[in-house]
Amino acid sequence: MRRGAIATVALTWATTAHAGSGPWVLGQGDEQIFVGAEAQRFTQLAVGDGAYQDSVIAVDDGVMTFGAKLIGTLGLARRFEVEADLSYLYTYANEPGPVCELLGMGACKTTQGLGPISTRVKWLVVDELAGRPLSMSVGLDLRFGQTTAEHRERVTSLGDGTFALEPRVALGRIGTLPKGWWSIYGDVSARFPLPTDPAFTVGGEAAPGIELVSTVENLWTPVPVVSLGPSVSMLYRPQGVDFLETDFTEKDRFTALRIFVLEAGAKLLVRNDTGITGVLSVFHTVYAVNNPQDVLKVSVGVAFRDFARRRTE
Amino acid sequence: MSTLQTGEVVGGRWRLEALLGEGALSQVWRVRHEELGNLAALKVLVLKRPRLAERLLLEGRIQAQLRHPHIVQVSDVVRHDGYVALVMDLVEGAPLDRHLATSGPLAVDDALGMLAAVCSAVVAAHEAGVLHRDLKPSNILLARQGAGYVPKVADFGIAKVVETSDEPGRTRVGAIMGTPGYLAPEQAVDASSADARCDVFALGVIAYELLAGVRAFDTDTLDVSNQPQPPRLDTLRGEIPAGVAQAVATAMAFEPDRRHPSVRAFAEALLADRPELLARLDATASGVSLTLGTDPGLRRTVTSTQVDPPPPESSSHRATAYVLLTLVAGGALSWALWPTPAPPVPAPAEPIAAQPTAVAAPVVSVADVAPGDAPPADPPPEPVEEPAVANAASAAAETPAPPRPAPPPPRPTDPTPPPPEPVEEEPAPPPVAPVQQPLAAAVEVTTPVAEPTATAPPEPPPPPPPPAVTGTWRGEANHLPLTLRIHDQRGTALRAEAVVRTGPTDRKYTLAGTISADGTLRLSEGDDGLDFRGTVEEGVATGTYTAPGARKPLPFSLRWERD
Incomplete structure (x- = not known):
C-alpha cells in the first residue's frame, strides 16, 4: 500500500495510509477502499547548516497529530489504476512554551481540517506476469494542498498550501516462498509545486521548492494471511534556506526551508480470504535536517477489496 | 390457494388425476378427458382475480394461435367454480x-x-x-x-x-x-x-x-x-x-x-x-x-395425427361433436394415448384426412x-x-426461478497420493467426477414410420469422466505466486478465478474453460487475456500460460490444496 509523504516541520501529510504501493496495480474492475487512522508526535527540531544537521531545538513539550484517512483505488483497465486520497488532521502542541512564543504568529495553535487531497493515476508498463524480470510503473499524482494554506506558518500546520504535480516511477519484483511470497519495490517521485496566487516566496525564492520523495519497502509473506517487512522513506527538498536563515515574519517561513528527512519503520499486514486486510505500521525518523528528528508515527487501517461489488451482491 | 381436489371434474369433462406442480399463481394438473380418455395438462389460476384470469386467458389465446411441433399446444379453456384454466398438451419429460x-x-x-x-x-x-x-x-x-x-x-x-x-396493449410501460x-x-x-x-x-x-x-x-x-x-x-x-x-x-x-x-x-x-x-x-x-x-x-x-382438441364450449353442439369424435377416433385414440410408463405413442405415418395437418x-x-x-x-x-x-x-x-443448484463437487479421493510403495501398492483411484449424460446417446433422428431394420450396432463405451478439480490450487505463474480457485465444475466445463499476488495488491482474473478425461486443462480469460493450458495429474497442475504482452508461453505449476 502506498506510503504517503513524510512529515516536515509544519507536520503535513502524516499519510502512512497504504494503498497501491509499488509498481503493481489492481486488476481491471477491482476496487479497494482503505480506512485508516494515525498518530504522530515529535519534540525536537533538527536545525540544518547546509546539508547537515547542526543543532536540535526542543519544541516545548512536543506536537501531536491525529489523522483519519480514506483512500479509494480502482483498476480502470488492465494495468491501469486510479486512486484518490483524503485525510482529516488534528494537530496541537502539548504545552506551548517559550519556543512557540518565540516563533510567534500563533505557531503552536491547534489546527484541524482537511489535509492535502491527492489523486493519482498509475500505469504498469512492464509486467512480471508477462515474463519480465521486474515490474515497472509510471504515475502522476496531483496534490491539492490549498485547504492547508491558511495556517501554513504554524508549527501545527496541516500542509504547505500548494498544488503540486508529482510524477512517479516504481520498480519491483515478487518471488515465491514455499507457502507464500516476498516482494520488494522502490519508487521515486519528484514533486513540483505550482505557482500560487500570490506566489509563495521567501527571499525571492519560490517556496516550497521541488521535492524528491523515495521509498523502498520489502515485505515477506510466509503464509498468505500475514505479511511483514521493513520500509525506508526519504524526503529531500534541496532548494531553500536553513532554519535559522528563514524569515520568521513570512507566512512561508517553513515551506521555504531546505529539508532532508530519512525515516525507517516496519509494516504488518493481516489478510483473510474475503479481501479484507488490516495494516499496522510504525515509523521513526532516523535523520533529519531542518525538520523534526524524532517523529514517531503509528498508523492502523483496514482495506476492503471489491467493497462496492460486495455491497451490490 | 385453489381448492381443487384429485378426482374432481372441471369444465364438465376433465378429471383431475394428479397435481404436477404449483407456483404462486397457478397449479398444473394432469387431467383425463372423461369421454375421450386422453390425457392433457391443465393450468389453473389459483386466485379468483379478474385481472389475473384475463392474463391467463390471453396466454391461452396466444398459445392457441401457435400450432407447431415444438410448441406446447393449448387446446381448450375451462372455467370451474370461479377458476379459469387452460388445457394444453401433456409433455412427459424433464425441462x-x-x-x-x-x-x-x-x-x-x-x-x-x-x-x-x-x-x-x-x-x-x-x-x-x-x-x-x-x-x-x-x-x-x-x-x-x-x-x-x-x-x-x-x-x-x-x-x-x-x-x-383489437385489444389495447396488455403490458404496462415499465x-x-x-x-x-x-x-x-x-x-x-x-x-x-x-x-x-x-x-x-x-x-x-x-x-x-x-x-x-x-x-x-x-x-x-x-x-x-x-x-x-x-x-x-x-x-x-x-x-x-x-x-x-x-x-x-x-x-x-x-x-x-x-x-x-x-x-x-x-x-x-x-x-x-x-x-x-x-x-x-x-x-x-x-x-x-x-x-x-x-x-x-x-x-x-410426415404429418401429424394430432388429436383434435375438444370442441369449444357450445351447449347446442357439444353432444353432437362428442358423438362424432367418439365414433371416428375415440377408440383408436384411447388405445393410442392410454398412459403407460413407456414414452407416448408415435404418430402414424399416413396422413389422416380428417385431422388437422400440423406436422x-x-x-x-x-x-x-x-x-x-x-x-x-x-x-x-x-x-x-x-x-x-x-x-x-x-x-x-x-415465481422467480431459483438459480440452478450446482451439483455438489465430488471430493477427490486423494489429490496428493502417498508416496508409491513398491509393486504391491495400487495407485490411488482417480477422483470421482460427475457422470456425464451425453444427450447424443439419447437423441437421434427417427421417423414415425416403423421400418424393419437390421440388428443394432454395439454402442460405443461411454467416455471416461474428467477428474474433479474444484477447490484451491496454489503455486506460481512464472515467478509470481498464483492461487487458482476452481469454484464450479459441471462435467468438463469449469469456472475459476485466478489471483496473482503482486505484493500488497492482488490481481484477479475470471476464467472459464474445460477439463478433459485425460486431465487436459484449459482456462482462459478470453479475448487476448490470460490463457492457461496444461494437464492435471494426481493433484498437480502444470503447463504454460500466455499473458498480454508476453513474447512466449510461460510456465505455471499448481498444487491442489483444498476445497
Whole structure:
C-alpha cells in the first residue's frame, strides 16, 4: 500500500495510509477502499547548516497529530489504476512554551481540517506476469494542498498550501516462498509545486521548492494471511534556506526551508480470504535536517477489496 | 390457494388425476378427458382475480394461435367454480435446465439439433406476431418420444402480441417480466419495448449454456449489461466451430442493434454449416413437409395425427361433436394415448384426412440415422429421477426461478497420493467426477414410420469422466505466486478465478474453460487475456500460460490444496 509523504516541520501529510504501493496495480474492475487512522508526535527540531544537521531545538513539550484517512483505488483497465486520497488532521502542541512564543504568529495553535487531497493515476508498463524480470510503473499524482494554506506558518500546520504535480516511477519484483511470497519495490517521485496566487516566496525564492520523495519497502509473506517487512522513506527538498536563515515574519517561513528527512519503520499486514486486510505500521525518523528528528508515527487501517461489488451482491 | 381436489371434474369433462406442480399463481394438473380418455395438462389460476384470469386467458389465446411441433399446444379453456384454466398438451419429460444440471454441456451436434428445433418454434411464433419474452432452459421441455426427445417450448405466458390487435396493449410501460440471466438488457429497463431481438438474446444465452455447460450470465439481477461478456465458445471448446461461436456471441450482444435482427437470421448464422438442420427451421404449420434422413434419395413427408382438441364450449353442439369424435377416433385414440410408463405413442405415418395437418414433431437430431441403421438397442438412461410432467415448469414461472443448484463437487479421493510403495501398492483411484449424460446417446433422428431394420450396432463405451478439480490450487505463474480457485465444475466445463499476488495488491482474473478425461486443462480469460493450458495429474497442475504482452508461453505449476 502506498506510503504517503513524510512529515516536515509544519507536520503535513502524516499519510502512512497504504494503498497501491509499488509498481503493481489492481486488476481491471477491482476496487479497494482503505480506512485508516494515525498518530504522530515529535519534540525536537533538527536545525540544518547546509546539508547537515547542526543543532536540535526542543519544541516545548512536543506536537501531536491525529489523522483519519480514506483512500479509494480502482483498476480502470488492465494495468491501469486510479486512486484518490483524503485525510482529516488534528494537530496541537502539548504545552506551548517559550519556543512557540518565540516563533510567534500563533505557531503552536491547534489546527484541524482537511489535509492535502491527492489523486493519482498509475500505469504498469512492464509486467512480471508477462515474463519480465521486474515490474515497472509510471504515475502522476496531483496534490491539492490549498485547504492547508491558511495556517501554513504554524508549527501545527496541516500542509504547505500548494498544488503540486508529482510524477512517479516504481520498480519491483515478487518471488515465491514455499507457502507464500516476498516482494520488494522502490519508487521515486519528484514533486513540483505550482505557482500560487500570490506566489509563495521567501527571499525571492519560490517556496516550497521541488521535492524528491523515495521509498523502498520489502515485505515477506510466509503464509498468505500475514505479511511483514521493513520500509525506508526519504524526503529531500534541496532548494531553500536553513532554519535559522528563514524569515520568521513570512507566512512561508517553513515551506521555504531546505529539508532532508530519512525515516525507517516496519509494516504488518493481516489478510483473510474475503479481501479484507488490516495494516499496522510504525515509523521513526532516523535523520533529519531542518525538520523534526524524532517523529514517531503509528498508523492502523483496514482495506476492503471489491467493497462496492460486495455491497451490490 | 385453489381448492381443487384429485378426482374432481372441471369444465364438465376433465378429471383431475394428479397435481404436477404449483407456483404462486397457478397449479398444473394432469387431467383425463372423461369421454375421450386422453390425457392433457391443465393450468389453473389459483386466485379468483379478474385481472389475473384475463392474463391467463390471453396466454391461452396466444398459445392457441401457435400450432407447431415444438410448441406446447393449448387446446381448450375451462372455467370451474370461479377458476379459469387452460388445457394444453401433456409433455412427459424433464425441462432442459434439469437435464443440463445433471449432464453438463451437450455434444455440439446435439446442441445444434436442439437449437434448430427451438428456433423453428420461435420463428413460427414470431411470424404469427407472437414474442415469447421469457425463453430459458426451464421453458424448453424434453418430451420423450421413442428413443429420443422432442423439445417443446412452453409458457408463452408473457408473450407480447406484436401485431396490432383489437385489444389495447396488455403490458404496462415499465413492467418488467422475465428471468435474470436470460432477459435482454433493454427488456430489463422497459418490458413494453420488447421486440424479436429480445428472444434472439435469450436464444443466444441458451445456446451458450448448451455448449459451454455453464450459464453465460450467472447473476440474480435483471439487467445483465453490467456483467462482462463470457468467453467465446470456441476458446472453451476447440471442437465448436468459429462460426457457431460468433453467431452466439452476436446474439448475446447487449445492444439490440448489434444482434441478429431476427431469430431466423440467428438460426441461419448458427447453422450455416448444417443445411440439414437449417432445413428444419421451416418445419412448422400445416401442410409443410419436413425432410428427414441422411440419404438424399430418401424423403419422407410426415404429418401429424394430432388429436383434435375438444370442441369449444357450445351447449347446442357439444353432444353432437362428442358423438362424432367418439365414433371416428375415440377408440383408436384411447388405445393410442392410454398412459403407460413407456414414452407416448408415435404418430402414424399416413396422413389422416380428417385431422388437422400440423406436422409431427421430429425428434431432435443428433446423428442422422441412415437408412438401414437401427436405433440403439437400449433406451437412453433417464435424465431425471421421476417421470414428472414438464408442464410443471410453467406453474412455477410466476415465481422467480431459483438459480440452478450446482451439483455438489465430488471430493477427490486423494489429490496428493502417498508416496508409491513398491509393486504391491495400487495407485490411488482417480477422483470421482460427475457422470456425464451425453444427450447424443439419447437423441437421434427417427421417423414415425416403423421400418424393419437390421440388428443394432454395439454402442460405443461411454467416455471416461474428467477428474474433479474444484477447490484451491496454489503455486506460481512464472515467478509470481498464483492461487487458482476452481469454484464450479459441471462435467468438463469449469469456472475459476485466478489471483496473482503482486505484493500488497492482488490481481484477479475470471476464467472459464474445460477439463478433459485425460486431465487436459484449459482456462482462459478470453479475448487476448490470460490463457492457461496444461494437464492435471494426481493433484498437480502444470503447463504454460500466455499473458498480454508476453513474447512466449510461460510456465505455471499448481498444487491442489483444498476445497
